Amino acid sequence: MIEDIILKLKGINGISTKTAEKILFDLISNDKLDDLTEVIAMINSDLSLCDKCFFVRENKKCIFCDANDRNNSKLCVVATIADGFRISKSKYDGLIHVLGGEIDLRKNILPDSLDFNSLISRVNNFKEVILAFNYTIEGEVTSNYIIKRLSTKKIKVTKLAKGMPVGNVLDYVDETTLNDAFKNRK
Ligand SMILES: [Zn+2]
Structure with missing residues:
Protein backbone atom coordinates (compact mmCIF):
# COMPACT_ATOMS: atom_id res chain seq x y z
CA MET A 1 0.00 0.00 0.00
CA ILE A 2 2.71 2.49 1.04
CA GLU A 3 4.72 1.59 -2.05
CA ASP A 4 1.66 2.17 -4.25
CA ILE A 5 1.07 5.62 -2.79
CA ILE A 6 4.74 6.56 -3.25
CA LEU A 7 4.60 5.38 -6.84
CA LYS A 8 1.50 7.52 -7.51
CA LEU A 9 3.07 10.61 -5.94
CA LYS A 10 6.19 10.04 -8.03
CA GLY A 11 4.03 10.33 -11.13
CA ILE A 12 3.77 14.06 -10.44
CA ASN A 13 6.39 16.03 -12.36
CA GLY A 14 9.33 17.05 -10.15
CA ILE A 15 8.66 14.61 -7.28
CA SER A 16 11.44 12.10 -6.60
CA THR A 17 11.11 8.89 -4.56
CA LYS A 18 12.60 10.68 -1.54
CA THR A 19 10.21 13.62 -1.89
CA ALA A 20 7.25 11.28 -2.35
CA GLU A 21 8.18 9.49 0.89
CA LYS A 22 8.56 12.83 2.69
CA ILE A 23 5.17 14.05 1.48
CA LEU A 24 3.40 10.86 2.45
CA PHE A 25 4.90 10.61 5.93
CA ASP A 26 4.45 14.33 6.55
CA LEU A 27 0.77 14.05 5.60
CA ILE A 28 0.25 11.18 8.01
CA SER A 29 2.14 12.62 10.96
CA ASN A 30 1.19 16.30 10.78
CA ASP A 31 -2.55 16.46 10.28
CA LYS A 32 -2.14 18.02 6.86
CA LEU A 33 -4.39 15.59 5.10
CA ASP A 34 -7.42 17.92 5.35
CA ASP A 35 -5.47 20.74 3.65
CA LEU A 36 -4.46 18.46 0.82
CA THR A 37 -7.99 17.10 0.46
CA GLU A 38 -9.23 20.69 0.23
CA VAL A 39 -6.60 21.60 -2.38
CA ILE A 40 -7.49 18.57 -4.49
CA ALA A 41 -11.21 19.36 -4.23
CA MET A 42 -10.50 22.96 -5.36
CA ILE A 43 -8.40 21.77 -8.30
CA ASN A 44 -11.16 19.34 -9.22
CA SER A 45 -14.03 21.77 -9.05
CA ASP A 46 -12.55 25.14 -10.07
CA LEU A 47 -9.58 24.49 -12.37
CA SER A 48 -9.53 23.08 -15.87
CA LEU A 49 -7.45 23.43 -19.02
CA CYS A 50 -8.33 26.10 -21.57
CA ASP A 51 -9.10 24.34 -24.85
CA LYS A 52 -7.73 27.27 -26.89
CA CYS A 53 -4.38 28.07 -25.26
CA PHE A 54 -3.98 25.13 -22.83
CA PHE A 55 -3.37 27.43 -19.88
CA VAL A 56 -5.36 26.92 -16.67
CA ARG A 57 -8.95 28.12 -16.50
CA GLU A 58 -10.27 29.33 -13.16
CA ASN A 59 -14.00 28.76 -12.85
CA LYS A 60 -14.13 28.16 -16.61
CA LYS A 61 -12.46 31.49 -17.41
CA CYS A 62 -9.02 31.76 -19.00
CA ILE A 63 -7.17 34.89 -17.87
CA SER A 73 -2.44 40.50 -32.28
CA LYS A 74 0.44 38.91 -30.33
CA LEU A 75 0.79 35.25 -29.36
CA CYS A 76 3.55 34.13 -27.00
CA VAL A 77 4.36 30.41 -27.18
CA VAL A 78 5.67 28.72 -24.03
CA ALA A 79 6.56 25.15 -23.11
CA THR A 80 4.65 24.70 -19.86
CA ILE A 81 1.74 26.06 -17.85
CA ALA A 82 4.29 27.18 -15.24
CA ASP A 83 5.99 29.31 -17.94
CA GLY A 84 2.59 30.72 -18.86
CA PHE A 85 2.04 31.59 -15.21
CA ARG A 86 5.34 33.53 -15.20
CA ILE A 87 4.25 35.36 -18.34
CA SER A 88 0.90 36.23 -16.73
CA LYS A 89 2.83 38.05 -14.02
CA SER A 90 4.90 40.06 -16.51
CA LYS A 91 3.96 43.20 -18.43
CA TYR A 92 3.30 41.21 -21.60
CA ASP A 93 -0.22 42.08 -22.73
CA GLY A 94 -0.83 39.61 -25.58
CA LEU A 95 -2.18 36.08 -25.62
CA ILE A 96 -0.30 32.84 -24.99
CA HIS A 97 -0.16 29.27 -26.19
CA VAL A 98 1.11 26.44 -23.98
CA LEU A 99 2.76 23.79 -26.13
CA GLY A 100 3.00 21.28 -23.29
CA GLY A 101 6.71 20.50 -23.60
CA GLU A 102 9.83 20.83 -25.72
CA ILE A 103 11.37 18.58 -28.33
CA ASP A 104 13.88 16.48 -26.40
CA LEU A 105 15.66 13.81 -28.41
CA ARG A 106 17.32 12.33 -25.32
CA LYS A 107 13.91 11.70 -23.75
CA ASN A 108 12.46 10.59 -27.09
CA ILE A 109 10.08 13.59 -27.20
CA LEU A 110 9.85 14.11 -30.95
CA PRO A 111 7.82 16.69 -32.90
CA ASP A 112 5.04 14.08 -33.23
CA SER A 113 4.85 13.74 -29.43
CA LEU A 114 3.78 17.38 -29.06
CA ASP A 115 0.61 19.09 -30.26
CA PHE A 116 2.10 21.52 -32.77
CA ASN A 117 -1.04 21.36 -34.92
CA SER A 118 -3.16 23.24 -32.36
CA LEU A 119 -0.56 25.99 -32.42
CA ILE A 120 -0.19 26.08 -36.21
CA SER A 121 -3.96 26.23 -36.71
CA ARG A 122 -4.17 29.18 -34.32
CA VAL A 123 -1.38 31.42 -35.58
CA ASN A 124 -3.22 32.81 -38.61
CA ASN A 125 -5.23 35.01 -36.24
CA PHE A 126 -2.11 36.83 -35.06
CA LYS A 127 0.34 39.40 -36.44
CA GLU A 128 3.26 38.28 -34.31
CA VAL A 129 4.28 34.99 -32.71
CA ILE A 130 6.78 35.31 -29.86
CA LEU A 131 8.72 32.18 -28.93
CA ALA A 132 9.54 32.03 -25.22
CA PHE A 133 11.26 28.71 -24.76
CA ASN A 134 14.10 27.98 -22.40
CA TYR A 135 17.64 28.85 -23.44
CA THR A 136 18.62 25.21 -23.59
CA ILE A 137 19.30 22.88 -26.51
CA GLU A 138 15.71 21.56 -26.23
CA GLY A 139 14.27 25.08 -26.21
CA GLU A 140 16.34 26.10 -29.23
CA VAL A 141 15.41 22.96 -31.16
CA THR A 142 11.72 23.57 -30.43
CA SER A 143 11.97 27.26 -31.46
CA ASN A 144 13.73 26.34 -34.70
CA TYR A 145 11.14 23.69 -35.48
CA ILE A 146 8.29 26.20 -35.04
CA ILE A 147 10.14 28.83 -37.10
CA LYS A 148 10.44 26.27 -39.89
CA ARG A 149 6.77 25.28 -39.67
CA LEU A 150 5.72 28.95 -39.80
CA SER A 151 8.13 29.94 -42.59
CA THR A 152 5.44 29.67 -45.27
CA LYS A 153 3.07 31.96 -43.39
CA LYS A 154 3.26 35.74 -43.45
CA ILE A 155 3.59 36.13 -39.72
CA LYS A 156 6.33 37.91 -37.83
CA VAL A 157 8.10 35.37 -35.61
CA THR A 158 10.29 36.69 -32.80
CA LYS A 159 12.20 35.16 -29.92
CA LEU A 160 12.62 36.56 -26.45
CA ALA A 161 15.95 38.33 -26.08
CA LYS A 162 18.64 36.38 -24.32
CA GLY A 163 18.79 38.44 -21.18
CA MET A 164 20.07 35.49 -19.23
CA PRO A 165 22.84 32.93 -19.42
CA VAL A 166 22.35 29.83 -21.56
CA GLY A 167 20.70 27.01 -19.65
CA ASN A 168 18.56 29.25 -17.50
CA VAL A 169 14.94 28.28 -17.38
CA LEU A 170 11.98 30.63 -17.29
CA ASP A 171 11.17 29.48 -13.75
CA TYR A 172 14.13 31.28 -12.32
CA VAL A 173 13.87 34.49 -14.29
CA ASP A 174 12.79 37.54 -12.32
CA GLU A 175 10.02 39.79 -13.58
CA THR A 176 12.30 42.65 -14.72
CA THR A 177 14.49 40.31 -16.78
CA LEU A 178 11.39 38.79 -18.32
CA ASN A 179 9.96 42.21 -19.18
CA ASP A 180 13.30 43.25 -20.72
CA ALA A 181 13.42 40.01 -22.70
CA PHE A 182 10.00 40.85 -24.17
CA LYS A 183 11.05 44.43 -24.94
CA ASN A 184 14.25 43.32 -26.69
CA ARG A 185 12.80 40.40 -28.62
CA LYS A 186 14.22 39.81 -32.11
ZN1 LIG B 1 -6.88 30.27 -22.86
Whole structure:
Protein backbone atom coordinates (compact mmCIF):
# COMPACT_ATOMS: atom_id res chain seq x y z
CA MET A 1 0.00 0.00 0.00
CA ILE A 2 2.71 2.49 1.04
CA GLU A 3 4.72 1.59 -2.05
CA ASP A 4 1.66 2.17 -4.25
CA ILE A 5 1.07 5.62 -2.79
CA ILE A 6 4.74 6.56 -3.25
CA LEU A 7 4.60 5.38 -6.84
CA LYS A 8 1.50 7.52 -7.51
CA LEU A 9 3.07 10.61 -5.94
CA LYS A 10 6.19 10.04 -8.03
CA GLY A 11 4.03 10.33 -11.13
CA ILE A 12 3.77 14.06 -10.44
CA ASN A 13 6.39 16.03 -12.36
CA GLY A 14 9.33 17.05 -10.15
CA ILE A 15 8.66 14.61 -7.28
CA SER A 16 11.44 12.10 -6.60
CA THR A 17 11.11 8.89 -4.56
CA LYS A 18 12.60 10.68 -1.54
CA THR A 19 10.21 13.62 -1.89
CA ALA A 20 7.25 11.28 -2.35
CA GLU A 21 8.18 9.49 0.89
CA LYS A 22 8.56 12.83 2.69
CA ILE A 23 5.17 14.05 1.48
CA LEU A 24 3.40 10.86 2.45
CA PHE A 25 4.90 10.61 5.93
CA ASP A 26 4.45 14.33 6.55
CA LEU A 27 0.77 14.05 5.60
CA ILE A 28 0.25 11.18 8.01
CA SER A 29 2.14 12.62 10.96
CA ASN A 30 1.19 16.30 10.78
CA ASP A 31 -2.55 16.46 10.28
CA LYS A 32 -2.14 18.02 6.86
CA LEU A 33 -4.39 15.59 5.10
CA ASP A 34 -7.42 17.92 5.35
CA ASP A 35 -5.47 20.74 3.65
CA LEU A 36 -4.46 18.46 0.82
CA THR A 37 -7.99 17.10 0.46
CA GLU A 38 -9.23 20.69 0.23
CA VAL A 39 -6.60 21.60 -2.38
CA ILE A 40 -7.49 18.57 -4.49
CA ALA A 41 -11.21 19.36 -4.23
CA MET A 42 -10.50 22.96 -5.36
CA ILE A 43 -8.40 21.77 -8.30
CA ASN A 44 -11.16 19.34 -9.22
CA SER A 45 -14.03 21.77 -9.05
CA ASP A 46 -12.55 25.14 -10.07
CA LEU A 47 -9.58 24.49 -12.37
CA SER A 48 -9.53 23.08 -15.87
CA LEU A 49 -7.45 23.43 -19.02
CA CYS A 50 -8.33 26.10 -21.57
CA ASP A 51 -9.10 24.34 -24.85
CA LYS A 52 -7.73 27.27 -26.89
CA CYS A 53 -4.38 28.07 -25.26
CA PHE A 54 -3.98 25.13 -22.83
CA PHE A 55 -3.37 27.43 -19.88
CA VAL A 56 -5.36 26.92 -16.67
CA ARG A 57 -8.95 28.12 -16.50
CA GLU A 58 -10.27 29.33 -13.16
CA ASN A 59 -14.00 28.76 -12.85
CA LYS A 60 -14.13 28.16 -16.61
CA LYS A 61 -12.46 31.49 -17.41
CA CYS A 62 -9.02 31.76 -19.00
CA ILE A 63 -7.17 34.89 -17.87
CA PHE A 64 -5.72 35.14 -21.38
CA CYS A 65 -8.40 34.03 -23.86
CA ASP A 66 -11.41 35.32 -21.92
CA ALA A 67 -9.96 38.72 -21.03
CA ASN A 68 -11.21 41.77 -22.96
CA ASP A 69 -8.20 43.97 -22.34
CA ARG A 70 -5.43 41.88 -23.90
CA ASN A 71 -3.71 42.62 -27.21
CA ASN A 72 -4.94 39.85 -29.49
CA SER A 73 -2.44 40.50 -32.28
CA LYS A 74 0.44 38.91 -30.33
CA LEU A 75 0.79 35.25 -29.36
CA CYS A 76 3.55 34.13 -27.00
CA VAL A 77 4.36 30.41 -27.18
CA VAL A 78 5.67 28.72 -24.03
CA ALA A 79 6.56 25.15 -23.11
CA THR A 80 4.65 24.70 -19.86
CA ILE A 81 1.74 26.06 -17.85
CA ALA A 82 4.29 27.18 -15.24
CA ASP A 83 5.99 29.31 -17.94
CA GLY A 84 2.59 30.72 -18.86
CA PHE A 85 2.04 31.59 -15.21
CA ARG A 86 5.34 33.53 -15.20
CA ILE A 87 4.25 35.36 -18.34
CA SER A 88 0.90 36.23 -16.73
CA LYS A 89 2.83 38.05 -14.02
CA SER A 90 4.90 40.06 -16.51
CA LYS A 91 3.96 43.20 -18.43
CA TYR A 92 3.30 41.21 -21.60
CA ASP A 93 -0.22 42.08 -22.73
CA GLY A 94 -0.83 39.61 -25.58
CA LEU A 95 -2.18 36.08 -25.62
CA ILE A 96 -0.30 32.84 -24.99
CA HIS A 97 -0.16 29.27 -26.19
CA VAL A 98 1.11 26.44 -23.98
CA LEU A 99 2.76 23.79 -26.13
CA GLY A 100 3.00 21.28 -23.29
CA GLY A 101 6.71 20.50 -23.60
CA GLU A 102 9.83 20.83 -25.72
CA ILE A 103 11.37 18.58 -28.33
CA ASP A 104 13.88 16.48 -26.40
CA LEU A 105 15.66 13.81 -28.41
CA ARG A 106 17.32 12.33 -25.32
CA LYS A 107 13.91 11.70 -23.75
CA ASN A 108 12.46 10.59 -27.09
CA ILE A 109 10.08 13.59 -27.20
CA LEU A 110 9.85 14.11 -30.95
CA PRO A 111 7.82 16.69 -32.90
CA ASP A 112 5.04 14.08 -33.23
CA SER A 113 4.85 13.74 -29.43
CA LEU A 114 3.78 17.38 -29.06
CA ASP A 115 0.61 19.09 -30.26
CA PHE A 116 2.10 21.52 -32.77
CA ASN A 117 -1.04 21.36 -34.92
CA SER A 118 -3.16 23.24 -32.36
CA LEU A 119 -0.56 25.99 -32.42
CA ILE A 120 -0.19 26.08 -36.21
CA SER A 121 -3.96 26.23 -36.71
CA ARG A 122 -4.17 29.18 -34.32
CA VAL A 123 -1.38 31.42 -35.58
CA ASN A 124 -3.22 32.81 -38.61
CA ASN A 125 -5.23 35.01 -36.24
CA PHE A 126 -2.11 36.83 -35.06
CA LYS A 127 0.34 39.40 -36.44
CA GLU A 128 3.26 38.28 -34.31
CA VAL A 129 4.28 34.99 -32.71
CA ILE A 130 6.78 35.31 -29.86
CA LEU A 131 8.72 32.18 -28.93
CA ALA A 132 9.54 32.03 -25.22
CA PHE A 133 11.26 28.71 -24.76
CA ASN A 134 14.10 27.98 -22.40
CA TYR A 135 17.64 28.85 -23.44
CA THR A 136 18.62 25.21 -23.59
CA ILE A 137 19.30 22.88 -26.51
CA GLU A 138 15.71 21.56 -26.23
CA GLY A 139 14.27 25.08 -26.21
CA GLU A 140 16.34 26.10 -29.23
CA VAL A 141 15.41 22.96 -31.16
CA THR A 142 11.72 23.57 -30.43
CA SER A 143 11.97 27.26 -31.46
CA ASN A 144 13.73 26.34 -34.70
CA TYR A 145 11.14 23.69 -35.48
CA ILE A 146 8.29 26.20 -35.04
CA ILE A 147 10.14 28.83 -37.10
CA LYS A 148 10.44 26.27 -39.89
CA ARG A 149 6.77 25.28 -39.67
CA LEU A 150 5.72 28.95 -39.80
CA SER A 151 8.13 29.94 -42.59
CA THR A 152 5.44 29.67 -45.27
CA LYS A 153 3.07 31.96 -43.39
CA LYS A 154 3.26 35.74 -43.45
CA ILE A 155 3.59 36.13 -39.72
CA LYS A 156 6.33 37.91 -37.83
CA VAL A 157 8.10 35.37 -35.61
CA THR A 158 10.29 36.69 -32.80
CA LYS A 159 12.20 35.16 -29.92
CA LEU A 160 12.62 36.56 -26.45
CA ALA A 161 15.95 38.33 -26.08
CA LYS A 162 18.64 36.38 -24.32
CA GLY A 163 18.79 38.44 -21.18
CA MET A 164 20.07 35.49 -19.23
CA PRO A 165 22.84 32.93 -19.42
CA VAL A 166 22.35 29.83 -21.56
CA GLY A 167 20.70 27.01 -19.65
CA ASN A 168 18.56 29.25 -17.50
CA VAL A 169 14.94 28.28 -17.38
CA LEU A 170 11.98 30.63 -17.29
CA ASP A 171 11.17 29.48 -13.75
CA TYR A 172 14.13 31.28 -12.32
CA VAL A 173 13.87 34.49 -14.29
CA ASP A 174 12.79 37.54 -12.32
CA GLU A 175 10.02 39.79 -13.58
CA THR A 176 12.30 42.65 -14.72
CA THR A 177 14.49 40.31 -16.78
CA LEU A 178 11.39 38.79 -18.32
CA ASN A 179 9.96 42.21 -19.18
CA ASP A 180 13.30 43.25 -20.72
CA ALA A 181 13.42 40.01 -22.70
CA PHE A 182 10.00 40.85 -24.17
CA LYS A 183 11.05 44.43 -24.94
CA ASN A 184 14.25 43.32 -26.69
CA ARG A 185 12.80 40.40 -28.62
CA LYS A 186 14.22 39.81 -32.11
ZN1 LIG B 1 -6.88 30.27 -22.86
